[in-house]
Amino acid sequence: MGTTTVAHHDEHHDHPTGMMRWLTTTNHKDIGTMYLTFALIMFMVGGALIMAVRAELFQPGLQLMKPEFFNQLIGVHALIMIFMALMPAATGFANWMLPLQIGAPDMALPRLNNWGFWLLPPAAILLTLPYILALFGIGDGALATGWTFYAPLSVQGGIGVDFAIFAVHLLGISSVMGSINVIVTIFNMRAPGMTMMKLPMFAWGWLITAFLLIATIPVLAGAVTMLLTDRHFGTHFFDAAGGGDPILFQHLFWFFGHPEVYILLLPVWGFMPQILQTFARKPMYGYKAQVYSLWAIGTLSVVVWAHHFFTVGMPVPALLYFMYSTMAISLPLAVLFYCWIATIWKGSMSFETPMLFAVGWIILFGIGGLTGLVLADVAADAQYHHTYFVVAHFHYTLFAGGIMGIMAGVYFWLPKMTGHMYNEKLGKLHFWLTAISFNLTFIPQFFLGLAGMPRRIPDYALQFAEFNMISSIAAFVLGLSQLLFVYNIVTCARGGKKATDKVWEGADGLEWTLPSPPPYHSFTEQPVIK
Amino acid sequence: MVLFNRRVITNMDKQPDEARRNRSVKLALFFGAIAVLWYVVSMIVVWIQ
Numbered sequence: 001m002g003t004t005t006v007a008h009h010d011e012h013h014d015h016p017t018g019m020m021r022w023l024t025t026t027n028h029k030d031i032g033t034m035y036l037t038f039a040l041i042m043f044m045v046g047g048a049l050i051m052a053v054r055a056e057l058f059q060p061g062l063q064l065m066k067p068e069f070f071n072q073l074i075g076v077h078a079l080i081m082i083f084m085a086l087m088p089a090a091t092g093f094a095n096w097m098l099p100l101q102i103g104a105p106d107m108a109l110p111r112l113n114n115w116g117f118w119l120l121p122p123a124a125i126l127l128t129l130p131y132i133l134a135l136f137g138i139g140d141g142a143l144a145t146g147w148t149f150y151a152p153l154s155v156q157g158g159i160g161v162d163f164a165i166f167a168v169h170l171l172g173i174s175s176v177m178g179s180i181n182v183i184v185t186i187f188n189m190r191a192p193g194m195t196m197m198k199l200p201m202f203a204w205g206w207l208i209t210a211f212l213l214i215a216t217i218p219v220l221a222g223a224v225t226m227l228l229t230d231r232h233f234g235t236h237f238f239d240a241a242g243g244g245d246p247i248l249f250q251h252l253f254w255f256f257g258h259p260e261v262y263i264l265l266l267p268v269w270g271f272m273p274q275i276l277q278t279f280a281r282k283p284m285y286g287y288k289a290q291v292y293s294l295w296a297i298g299t300l301s302v303v304v305w306a307h308h309f310f311t312v313g314m315p316v317p318a319l320l321y322f323m324y325s326t327m328a329i330s331l332p333l334a335v336l337f338y339c340w341i342a343t344i345w346k347g348s349m350s351f352e353t354p355m356l357f358a359v360g361w362i363i364l365f366g367i368g369g370l371t372g373l374v375l376a377d378v379a380a381d382a383q384y385h386h387t388y389f390v391v392a393h394f395h396y397t398l399f400a401g402g403i404m405g406i407m408a409g410v411y412f413w414l415p416k417m418t419g420h421m422y423n424e425k426l427g428k429l430h431f432w433l434t435a436i437s438f439n440l441t442f443i444p445q446f447f448l449g450l451a452g453m454p455r456r457i458p459d460y461a462l463q464f465a466e467f468n469m470i471s472s473i474a475a476f477v478l479g480l481s482q483l484l485f486v487y488n489i490v491t492c493a494r495g496g497k498k499a500t501d502k503v504w505e506g507a508d509g510l511e512w513t514l515p516s517p518p519p520y521h522s523f524t525e526q527p528v529i530k
Numbered sequence: 531m532v533l534f535n536r537r538v539i540t541n542m543d544k545q546p547d548e549a550r551r552n553r554s555v556k557l558a559l560f561f562g563a564i565a566v567l568w569y570v571v572s573m574i575v576v577w578i579q
Contacts, residue, residue: 108554176565184557188550214561218569226576237576248579252572 023118026110027520028095033417034117035092036410039085040486042124043403046080047479049073054475056458057468070458071144072160076127078147079164082264083171084124086398089406090267091116091178094206096417097271098182100511100518101200103191103527108184116177123170130160146456148253149223151238151246155230162231165224172217179210179217191510193529197291200509201284204291205270208298212259212266215302220256223249247312254305262301264398266294268405269336272358274509275412276340279355280347281506286339293332293339300329310378311385319378326376333369337362352504353427357408360435361400368396371446386456389449392442399438407434407485414492415499419517422492426484433481440474 130142143164229235236242306322371393444467499516
């Protein structure tokens with residue numbers, strides 16, 4: 001990949017400083033930084049909520065909270081982690097890196113970009129405000145239905161449901177605006193010579209994510225709008241007593257909810273091969289195979305939704321269809337795994353923190369994928385549905401596959417973003433503490449699920465006590481070890497050893513041709529890809 | 531109404547030509563319209579059900 005002159009150009013004109021800079025900025029790097037900072041803050045908030053849950057589950061019986069409050073913690077934890085930590089983190093990377101990687105001066109729609117971000121803080125306030133209102137005797141706390149809003153519980157729930165519905169609308173608008181921006185940027189702002197099949201893999205991952213968001217978020221928004229009318233305007237869309245159908249809500253929710261899993265993972269699948277090739281010092285293996293596999297997975301993800309509620313009662317042909325179509329996803333996913341492993345196979349590997357996270361991610365996300373196959377089996381799912389097996393499975397996919405992937409990306413690009421190297425020893429310590437405590441938290445939960453412990457309960461039978469105790473202790477180590485991550489990022493942003501332009505010996509791509517940190521206006525002349 | 535001070539829009543003057551900018555807006559409107567239509571259609575489908 002060759003470029004014309006990529007000179008340093010750091011004129012700041014007369015744009016405002018301080019708070020006004022961040023409120024009004026349309027610069028993709030500023031907005032990317034805001035997304036990533038917001039995601040990190042909300043990751044810690046969501047983590048704190050689940051620490052309280054694990055404290056309650058440390059031993060049988062009710063020690064710390066009422067069951068209603070327990071339910072609120074679980075639902076809000078999930079919504080925060082999905083919509084306010086993982087998605088904004090991926091969008092932050094998109095903002096920071098897509099224009100640099102495709103040689104664009106900025107995102108295609110900078111004002112929309114600013115607006116998309118600033119919808120997030122109000123949504124976060126809406127989601128968590130009911131906790132505070134309840135302290136003053138207003139309402140009965142936050143959403144207590146779990147993140148799935150299942151009717152009829154959500155039709156009957158307190159004001160927390162209304163707040164969550166409005167929050168989800170704002171988050172959805174923000175996501176759709178971000179998606180439109182990504183699609184338009186990739187379609188319309190590529191540097192001359194950068195054909196679609198020369199796109200960096202991260203851009204492919206995000207392009208498919210953006211299409212999935214536009215295809216599914218409106219359906220979720222429609223479903224929760226109708227839920228709102230059921231609650232306050234006398235309709236009965238999901239109310240069986242009035243002729244409605246609660247199961248229909250599950251179909252609508254999971255039409256969004258299953259692709260959402262891939263929305264969270266596809267950006268990571270995009271940049272992870274770039275990390276692997278950098279630290280294996282080898283070209284990426286199977287570029288085209290990976291692109292086609294990403295498309296195949298994206299397409300399949302919108303036709304498999306009902307495997308989330310096999311046990312609700314469906315005709316056998318429907319069960320078989322959703323089982324086989326779900327299992328079919330494992331084929332393109334296996335291609336991706338093959339390509340990732342082939343990329344590092346016989347490479348000249350070094351294990352800096354991003355590579356540690358990347359290799360750990362392949363293994364742990366692999367466990368998430370394989371246990372998903374178990375749950376895709378209708379007969380097995382009848383046993384495992386709504387147990388801790390499911391909880392362990394989706395944390396292997398979304399924590400190991402999603403958040404640990406994001407962490408790999410943070411360590412990979414942080415020197416480029418800040419111009420400083422992070423503390424490598426601290427980064428490695430963070431990896432090992434995270435990987436070990438993560439496994440100690442969730443492996444016991446597989447066994448709890450196999451033994452029949454249901455999810456979303458604050459109390460449990462004595463036979464589950466030991467595994468829960470191990471899981472809780474490990475969860476606290478996992479939570480506390482993330483403070484190292486925050487500390488490392490903050491100290492790196494404030495100073496430290498100067499990063500070179502290329503940062504990593506094996507780095508390849510346009511972003512590494514720019515200085516670290518890149519100037520406010522990235523390219524003085526548009527690069528040309530040869 | 532001018533939502534943002536023109537001077538604040540840091541990269542606008544560095545963006546490519548006018549035609550490309552117009553194409554960006556058209557593409558954005560197209561995908562935005564799809565999202566809004568899909569939102570309305572999904573509710574109508576549920577209503578008919």
